[in-house]
Amino acid sequence: MGTQRIFTLSQVEQHKSKQDCWIIIHGRVLDVTKFLEEHPGGEEVLIESAGKDATKEFEDIGHSKAAKNFLFKHQIGYLQGYKIPDDDNLVTDFFKEPIKAKEMEAYVIKEDPKYQIFVEYFVPFLAAAFFLYYRYLTGALQL
Numbered sequence: 001m002g003t004q005r006i007f008t009l010s011q012v013e014q015h016k017s018k019q020d021c022w023i024i025i026h027g028r029v030l031d032v033t034k035f036l037e038e039h040p041g042g043e044e045v046l047i048e049s050a051g052k053d054a055t056k057e058f059e060d061i062g063h064s065k066a067a068k069n070f071l072f073k074h075q076i077g078y079l080q081g082y083k084i085p086d087d088d089n090l091v092t093d094f095f096k097e098p099i100k101a102k103e104m105e106a107y108v109i110k111e112d113p114k115y116q117i118f119v120e121y122f123v124p125f126l127a128a129a130f131f132l133y134y135r136y137l138t139g140a141l142q143l
């Protein structure tokens with residue numbers, strides 16, 4: 001995740017309002033201010049946990065893997081003194097390292113050169129051929 005700031009608990013505790021809402025989940029400090037309205041579970045639950053460690057609450061709900069993946073979007077740093085366990089499977093690799101190039105491939109629409117040539121040259125050629133053939137036919141019919 002590149003450079004991440006380290007926050008103390010008392011620093012996090014300063015951000016406990018709707019306009020400035022941080023929470024801690026599994027040692028990650030998250031700024032969820034912009035996420036409050038989007039949260040499928042409602043903003044209230046997040047505001048209640050504002051400035052605090054909400055790991056237990058987060059886990060008790062049984063958030064989906066998608067929700068866990070989504071956490072990283074809001075991460076602004078780590079809690080001081082927190083050591084991420086090696087077997088930390090709560091959060092995905094997103095937290096630990098940038099998305100691997102191999103995984104990224106899944107999101108990139110691959111451009112197949114052969115397919116491109118077909119679209120760029122063969123299709124217009126075919127359209128032109130049909131057009132000329134049509135003109136030829138209508139011309140022939142008019143005779």
Ligand code: HEM
Pocket residue numbers: 023025030032035039040041042045046049054057058061062063064065066067068070071074
């Ligand atoms: C940044 C942190 C959080 C993210 C990204 C997040 C994301 C989500 C998502 C995507 C859902 C939809 C259901 C799912 O996919 O699991 C959800 C539901 C919910 N979340 Fe969160 N959540 C966060 C923090 C929390 C916290 C701290 C609490 C409790 C204090 C909480 C309480 C709930 C509740 C009650 C639901 C509704 C569950 C249901 O309708 O069955 N969430 N959350």
